[in-house]
Amino acid sequence: xxxxxxxxxxxxxxxxxxxxxxxxxxxxxxxxxxxxxxxxxxxxxxxxxxxxxxxxxxxxxxxxxxxxxxxxxxxxxxxxxxxxxxxxxxxxxxxxxxxxxxxxxxxxxxxxxxxxxxxxxxxxxxxxxxxxxxxxxxxxxxxxxxxxxxx
Amino acid sequence: xxxxxxxxxxxxxxxxxxxxxxxxxxxxxxxxxxxxxxxxxxxxxxxxxxxxxxxxxxxxxxxxxxxxxxxxxxxxxxxxxxxxxxxxxxxxxxxxxxxxxxxxxxxxxxxxxxxxxxxxxxxxxxxxxxxxxxxxxxxxxxxxxxxxxxxxxxxxxxxxxxxxxxxxxxxxxxxxxxxxxxxxxxx
Numbered sequence: 001x002x003x004x005x006x007x008x009x010x011x012x013x014x015x016x017x018x019x020x021x022x023x024x025x026x027x028x029x030x031x032x033x034x035x036x037x038x039x040x041x042x043x044x045x046x047x048x049x050x051x052x053x054x055x056x057x058x059x060x061x062x063x064x065x066x067x068x069x070x071x072x073x074x075x076x077x078x079x080x081x082x083x084x085x086x087x088x089x090x091x092x093x094x095x096x097x098x099x100x101x102x103x104x105x106x107x108x109x110x111x112x113x114x115x116x117x118x119x120x121x122x123x124x125x126x127x128x129x130x131x132x133x134x135x136x137x138x139x140x141x142x143x144x145x146x147x148x149x150x151x
Numbered sequence: 152x153x154x155x156x157x158x159x160x161x162x163x164x165x166x167x168x169x170x171x172x173x174x175x176x177x178x179x180x181x182x183x184x185x186x187x188x189x190x191x192x193x194x195x196x197x198x199x200x201x202x203x204x205x206x207x208x209x210x211x212x213x214x215x216x217x218x219x220x221x222x223x224x225x226x227x228x229x230x231x232x233x234x235x236x237x238x239x240x241x242x243x244x245x246x247x248x249x250x251x252x253x254x255x256x257x258x259x260x261x262x263x264x265x266x267x268x269x270x271x272x273x274x275x276x277x278x279x280x281x282x283x284x285x286x287x288x289x290x291x292x293x294x295x296x297x298x299x300x301x302x303x304x305x306x307x308x309x310x311x312x313x314x315x316x317x318x319x320x321x322x323x324x325x326x327x328x329x330x331x332x333x334x335x336x337x338x
Contacts (some may be wrong), residue, residue, distance in 0.1 A: 043180060043285035056250065056283055060276045085283040087183045 023062045029069045036065050036078055041090050049092060154309060159266050166289050182283050182302045189216075190298050191283035197248050197256055197270035208245075210291060213300075213320055215244045217267070217307070218279065218289040220251040221259045226288045229306040233266040246270035249287050292316055292322060 025033045034051060040061060042053035050058045050065075061082070070079045082090050094100045134142065183188075189206045209216065217233060219226040220235045236242040240282040246267040248256050251274065260267075273279055280293070285304075301319045302312060 060250075060280060064277075064280055067157065084183060085280060087180055087283075088171075089180045148200065 023059070023066055025066050025069065029066070032075060033065060033069060036069075036075055037062060039079065039092050039093055040065075043086060043090065050139055158212075161338055174299075178286075179304055180285065182299075184283050184299050185302060187299055189291075189299060190278070192271065192278045192281060194271045194273055194278060197246070197253065197260075197272045200272075201251070204269055206297065208269065209297065210295075211243045211293075212295050214268075214293050215242060215316075216282075216291040216293060217244050218247045218248055218249050218282070218284050218287045219290075220249045220287050221255040222251065223249075223287040225306050227263070229288055229308070230263050230266070232307045232309060233310070234264045235309060236307070237266040239321050240312075247278065247282065247284075248272050248274075249284060250274060250276040292319060 029086055030146055037051035042048045042050050042058045042061070044055040044057050045053050048058075050061045056099040062082075064129075065078055068081065073081070075108045077089060083095075088094050094103060111145075162208055189209060191206050193203055193205050196204050214217060215236075219230075237244055244266050246269070248270045251272075253272065253274070256270070256272075271278060276284075282289075288306060290303040290307050291299050294300050300323060301316060305311075
């Protein structure tokens with residue numbers, strides 16, 4: 001049984017080794033290092049963060065971040081350094097700007113719009129008068145339908 | 152009537168966005184460096200490890216900085232076009248030899264021809280990061296003030312040169328002519 005899974009384990013092992021990379025930071029920087037890397041997009045494999053990307057460029061980014069941390073740069077400074085060179089696209093969390101208002105506000109607009117729509121529809125329905133009396137025409141139709149069933 | 156028109160309108164807007172999105176290449180990331188000065192750097196040249204090259208050496212009316220490497224297949228594809236640009240059109244091209252090995256790079260130039268005025272040797276890729284390089288080949292157009300005017304990500308061809316670079320250069324020239332005319336009339 002375990003033999004069947006051996007290749008899988010080997011693959012997973014190498015995968016974890018590859019992702020760990022060869023760059024290590026001092027323990028006091030580790031948390032910030034990981035946090036910053038997970039906020040940067042790898043531009044080679046666009047749907048991965050720099051933290052998880054095995055691409056060569058991501059290695060360069062990791063080294064850059066590490067050295068900036070050691071030089072005493074703040075998180076903000078490091079993210080600005082990256083976006084100055086690669087644009088806002090490199091940041092997983094885009095900054096709030098005139099260009100990105102729709103991106104930030106859009107979901108809330110849709111949410112509020114949806115709630116308003118539901119509220120008005122429900123209210124309208126509640127206000128509609130309940131039918132208590134059938135008109136003569138409806139009575140006749142009901143009767144003929146029932147008769148049909150009883151046949 | 153309005154009950155149908157509103158959703159139909161929203162639907163059409165959505166279709167419009169998606170349709171435009173179909174023709175956009177997500178791998179092309181606009182560079183924030185356009186309109187900005189060339190990043191500063193100090194590096195050795197590819198040919199002579201003892202000779203340094205800095206951003207001040209990138210002189211010319213309009214010059215190109217081409218990011219290339221021997222491990223980059225698309226660079227081989229565009230190489231003939233670069234040779235054509237220097238030999239036939241006398242375009243000055245500086246190379247940024249990116250994360251490469253000096254010996255292989257020199258062999259490459261020997262074998263395929265050397266279109267470069269000089270090459271910045273960036274084996275660590277650090278200068279590449281300052282240029283916002285994320286995939287070779289890339290080509291930058293730099294004006295005489297050292298301002299980056301255009302960036303191409305991908306293969307240079309005579310067509311691309313004509314359509315993107317020459318067009319851009321002409322725009323800049325006519326804009327500066329208009330400016331100097333205005334200055335003359337003020338005086």
